[in-house]
Amino acid sequence: MSERYEYQPHRLLWKRVRDIPSGAEGVLMAVVTENVSNTGIEHWVDLAYIRNASGREFTTAVENVEPA
Template sequence: MPEAYEHLRHPLLRRPVRDIASGTEGELMAVVYEEVGQVCGDPQYKPIAYIRMPSGRELSTAASNVQALG
């Protein structure tokens, strides 16, 4: 299991992608293993993707929501 807040390798890094949850398109900048909540006092971690939109702003989403464009 990755360490908390560790950057993860992803085959789509630096490639054009779409967030299937919002339809937002941009470049996948990073995937980081982050705390997303707690269950019975235990932290829960998931891979979170960061997509940079053409405007320069970044959107975070579940890494499982990332889809290659084209």
């Protein structure tokens, strides 16, 4: 991958979800594989973007997302 991110399909997109560690809830807006490295060595992670009731988005690991 030459880009710094790539969108991924997910069965819970546009559905209400919960971030297991924080208990925060919102709508799953996107799942993105991102290169989070600041060095020349690539480090790719899958992040879930969740929009809470106030409209603010936060990220968490995709593995931390469950239906709410």
